[in-house]
Amino acid sequence: MHLILLGTAAGGGFPQWNCWCPACRVARTDPARAHPRTQSSAAVSADGRRWFLLNASPDVREQVARLDGHAPAGMRHVPIEGIVLTDAELDHTLGLTLLREARQLQLYATDAALAVLTEDSRLLPVTQAFATVAVSPLPLGVSVPLRYRDGADSGLTVSAFAVAGDPPRFARRTLAGHTVGLWIGDRATGGSVAFVPGCGELTGPLLTCLTHAGLVCFDGTFWSDDEMIRLGLSDRTARQMDHLPISGPGGSLEQLAGLTGPARVYTHINNSNPILLEDAPERRQVDAAGITVGHDGMHFEL
Ligand code: MLT
Numbered sequence: 001m002h003l004i005l006l007g008t009a010a011g012g013g014f015p016q017w018n019c020w021c022p023a024c025r026v027a028r029t030d031p032a033r034a035h036p037r038t039q040s041s042a043a044v045s046a047d048g049r050r051w052f053l054l055n056a057s058p059d060v061r062e063q064v065a066r067l068d069g070h071a072p073a074g075m076r077h078v079p080i081e082g083i084v085l086t087d088a089e090l091d092h093t094l095g096l097t098l099l100r101e102a103r104q105l106q107l108y109a110t111d112a113a114l115a116v117l118t119e120d121s122r123l124l125p126v127t128q129a130f131a132t133v134a135v136s137p138l139p140l141g142v143s144v145p146l147r148y149r150d151g152a153d154s155g156l157t158v159s160a161f162a163v164a165g166d167p168p169r170f171a172r173r174t175l176a177g178h179t180v181g182l183w184i185g186d187r188a189t190g191g192s193v194a195f196v197p198g199c200g201e202l203t204g205p206l207l208t209c210l211t212h213a214g215l216v217c218f219d220g221t222f223w224s225d226d227e228m229i230r231l232g233l234s235d236r237t238a239r240q241m242d243h244l245p246i247s248g249p250g251g252s253l254e255q256l257a258g259l260t261g262p263a264r265v266y267t268h269i270n271n272s273n274p275i276l277l278e279d280a281p282e283r284r285q286v287d288a289a290g291i292t293v294g295h296d297g298m299h300f301e302l
């Protein structure tokens with residue numbers, strides 16, 4: 001299976017349009033020292049031609065251009081066979097409506113995320129006014145085949161597992177499975193990816209599960225718990241925003257450092273996070289732990 005990190009920034013992107021925090025300043029003035037990044041999304045494919053998006057970001061238009069490696073035979077070409085969601089947050093779903101020109105889409109999401117998309121953000125009915133969207137509910141803990149739009153089996157499977165967090169702040173209900181990690185498997189190669197861009201807590205059972213993956217893409221939103229408070233950008237801690245910080249006791253760096261089997265990559269990195277600076281000491285700590293700071297376009301084969 002191929003996996004491309006299409007967007008490695010959290011909501012708002014990097015630099016964020018209205019932000020002049022230290023990292024956003026460097027991304028504008030000296031992008032070689034802090035590479036700009038688009039909003040959180042990845043794509044997986046068994047054959048390198050037909051892709052499944054993992055989340056649909058507001059930057060999907062420029063992100064999909066990375067998937068167009070060949071000139072199509074016809075007038076219209078949709079390289080996206082389906083979209084798999086980890087949650088119904090805006091940075092992971094606004095791209096759905098932007099793909100409406102596809103006319104035929106497939107959406108894989110948990111019942112909880114589908115409820116938010118239907119009742120709260122209404123992004124699903126809005127998209128369905130323009131395109132036929134075949135919806136496949138993802139039951140928790142069940143491996144589901146990812147099918148091409150013509151119904152053929154891609155050979156990839158997805159299994160959703162609930163992770164700690166709250167539903168989006170605009171959701172009226174809290175249903176189990178509103179935020180999940182995705183386990184993507186390739187039956188032909190035996191390769192696997194655990195894709196977890198948003199996670200409030202790295203519990204023992206989750207860590208054990210991640211051990212068996214070939215690649216772990218994990219929530220790299222914040223470096224420290226009080227990062228946004230110290231910068232004067234928010235009054236909430238990382239944990240209050242359901243993102244386990246990288247540093248500190250119980251942080252993801254400490255826990256993922258011990259996970260020596262899989263390749264480990266941080267993604268969904270907030271623009272305030274100092275690891276975005278190529279020469280920051282925090283970046284060196286992540287590198288020293290053998291963990292990669294994800295950037296847009298990074299490609300893995302599993
Ligand atoms: C998150 O990752 O916590 C959400 O995307 C928040 C947001 O949309 O601002």
Ligand code: MN
Pocket residue numbers: 010011040089091092198268
């Ligand atoms: Mn987000």
Ligand code: ZN
Pocket residue numbers: 015016019020021022023024271272
């Ligand atoms: Zn910023």
